[in-house]
Amino acid sequence: MPAHPQPAQAARRRRIWIGFLLLLVAVGVRAWVRFRPKPPIPSVAATALDPGFWKLGEAGGHEAAVELERLLGLPGLDPEDRADLLIARAMASTHDTEFARPFDKSAEVPLRRTASLLLGTTLAAETVARPADTAAWQKALANDGDRRHGRRLFLSPQIGCARCHLAEGRGRSAGPDLSQIGKVQDRGQIIESILEPSKTVAVEHRGQEIETTDGDSFVGMQVRREGGEVIWLGADGRRMSMPEADVARITDLGSSLMPEGMGELLGVEEFRDLVAYLAGLGRED
Numbered sequence: 001m002p003a004h005p006q007p008a009q010a011a012r013r014r015r016i017w018i019g020f021l022l023l024l025v026a027v028g029v030r031a032w033v034r035f036r037p038k039p040p041i042p043s044v045a046a047t048a049l050d051p052g053f054w055k056l057g058e059a060g061g062h063e064a065a066v067e068l069e070r071l072l073g074l075p076g077l078d079p080e081d082r083a084d085l086l087i088a089r090a091m092a093s094t095h096d097t098e099f100a101r102p103f104d105k106s107a108e109v110p111l112r113r114t115a116s117l118l119l120g121t122t123l124a125a126e127t128v129a130r131p132a133d134t135a136a137w138q139k140a141l142a143n144d145g146d147r148r149h150g151r152r153l154f155l156s157p158q159i160g161c162a163r164c165h166l167a168e169g170r171g172r173s174a175g176p177d178l179s180q181i182g183k184v185q186d187r188g189q190i191i192e193s194i195l196e197p198s199k200t201v202a203v204e205h206r207g208q209e210i211e212t213t214d215g216d217s218f219v220g221m222q223v224r225r226e227g228g229e230v231i232w233l234g235a236d237g238r239r240m241s242m243p244e245a246d247v248a249r250i251t252d253l254g255s256s257l258m259p260e261g262m263g264e265l266l267g268v269e270e271f272r273d274l275v276a277y278l279a280g281l282g283r284e285d
């Protein structure tokens, strides 16, 4: 008998070999995927905090607050980022600010200042004299300021500018959009706008009172009649409406809906930071 195999047998062996090789390759690939050296997980300090956390603050609610507190607890965060997180957490749920307490005595200035803002202790601890009138404020706040802290003040529920104003895509639009305010107003004008809101008010921002036939009354702006309804923008930036038949009278208040005395909520250094922030909006430098 000849020693070499039959052609059919040889073809079978070849198929078995090819099958075996394919299996080897498959096992190898799987092992590589599973055990290949992985890049080390970057530490939080090494990566910038995803600015998406502001969205959590704006969305609000219990889950957002819990997630923000988890982020607040991450080790190695930049103090400025952590201070921003404190504000986002306060935005998410306003009725309790005790989460800020552990940062009240922090050695990091941004954290300490932000905690003090949230806990409402800034003004009581202030020792510098407060300027007496608008001109004196304009002189005192002509320069400097920490823009990043200014943004925190703007967004904080405690100061509440973002309840009515938009800036950098955050906040509400009951009042004018302030995204470009640094281009149209200088520091002096911004200070006056905050301290004396009713001094110069554009028509569309004048407050109006809507009295109903039941004797109720509402304050709003941009009041108009449309399709049998009276529609207006409430002081909190929400659209309101009621049937025209229920409205007894609409009177022009001749004043701004921006509350008087917002400046009194702010410490001197806080006011400076807020003005620095606003003066920088819409500007490159």
Ligand code: HEC
Binding pocket: 159, 160, 161, 162, 163, 164, 165, 174, 175, 176, 178, 181, 190, 193, 194, 197, 198, 200, 201, 202, 205, 206, 235, 236, 256, 257, 258, 259, 262, 274
């Ligand atoms: C209840 C709503 C409300 C709140 C809160 C509020 N504002 Fe206003 N703000 C307005 C309205 C309405 C106007 C437009 C009428 C006017 O000029 O007073 C305005 C005007 C302004 C202007 C002038 C804008 C322009 O284009 O002329 C600035 C600057 C400003 N606000 C800053 C602030 C800052 C800073 C805060 C927080 C400390 C704040 N506002 C809080 C409603 C509000």
